Amino acid sequence: MKRKRVSVLSVIALAGSLLVGCAGSGTEPAASDQPAAAGTGQGGEVQLESELVVAGNGATVEKLMKDKIFKKFNELYPDVKLTYVSGVSTEIVAKIKAQQNAPQIDVAVIEGAEQEKGRQDGLWEPLTEADVPNMSKVPQEYRVAENSGITVNVTPIGISYNKKIVEEKGLPVPKSWNDLTRPELKGYITMADVTSNFGRSPLIMLSYANGGSEKNMDPGFEKLKIIAGYMPTFAKSSAQLMQNLQNESAAYTTWTMARSLVLKESGLPLEFVFPEEGGNVVLTIASQVKGAKHPVAAKKFIDFLLTDEVQKMYATDLFYSPAVDVELPAEVAKMLEFDRSKIVTFDNDVVAEKTAEWIDRFNKEVAPLAGK
Structure with missing residues (x-):
């Protein structure tokens, strides 16, 4: 057919x-002394x-x-x-x-x-x-x-969860960024630190979900401090997030739809949620x-x-x-669907300007709370 x-x-x-x-x-790669010549050839x-x-x-x-x-x-x-x-x-x-x-x-x-x-x-x-x-x-x-x-x-960023673990343990299906702060999730979350986009974008969205934005990050940092206490440590790479999900030491994470679908296709029962407050x-x-x-x-x-x-x-x-x-195969196009009306467009100038400051604040205020 x-x-x-x-x-x-x-x-x-x-x-x-x-x-x-x-x-x-x-x-x-090693540097060469001179670039190879380039120009117009025959014809x-x-x-x-x-x-x-x-x-x-x-x-x-x-x-x-x-x-x-x-x-x-x-x-x-x-x-x-x-x-x-x-x-x-x-x-x-x-x-x-x-x-x-x-x-x-x-x-x-x-x-x-x-x-x-x-x-x-x-x-x-x-x-x-x-x-x-x-x-x-x-x-x-x-x-x-x-x-x-x-x-x-x-690709959009949101929340992924292991459907099998969530159903077996009676854990909540996330709908909001603020669901990451629910006490039932303690011991089941893995998140990247804010040097990674998988940690930084959720931090910004936690601010949006609580009356702030990239221009007012206090609400996001307060929520991230709660989440820090639910994890032994923050992941340093997407590979570490993947490992934590694959060995079932975690059931929830924050990252892209693309990453979630790759693991789902490999057999991990992941579901991706684009939260009700939206995301970037x-x-x-x-x-x-x-x-x-x-x-x-x-x-x-x-x-x-x-x-x-x-x-x-x-x-x-x-x-x-x-x-x-x-044009894509219909089944692939369907997998890539998400609610376009919930897109949140960050101010790139602010994000680029403030990232170093956010990382410093994260290292001082949030990272020490991990596992506490």
């Missing part, structure tokens, strides 16, 4: 802020440099990039040697900033908040539709400030590093990420909603 297909733009939300971040480790076709270094999240994101996206790109451009540098978005931005005088990374594919911090630090090369033709397919709602990057996928949508943004050694290949690769083929990979392999209008 022929499978029914629907347009993804009827499913995904229009919003922006803060990625799903996954921890990983990568080896930094007017563009010649790419012989190398390209891409930085992005680890775990399943890294696997998709290396196993499929890189291979498909090399089918088109077999002479380009591709190198992947994995890490969480904050680490990648810090590395690129440290290398400003001699960039070793050409393209960063990272979360929106960290991309915005990099923009404020002058790390990205502005892009145009002449550079990246597929950029024209990205809706205005997903456009990035100063065209310093291009959104390649999106995480943008994954591809940016060309300013001063990149391989700028022609960088632009071509970013354009490639917006092709229908790659956009479908993001949806079917990792359950990220595509950033462009592309």
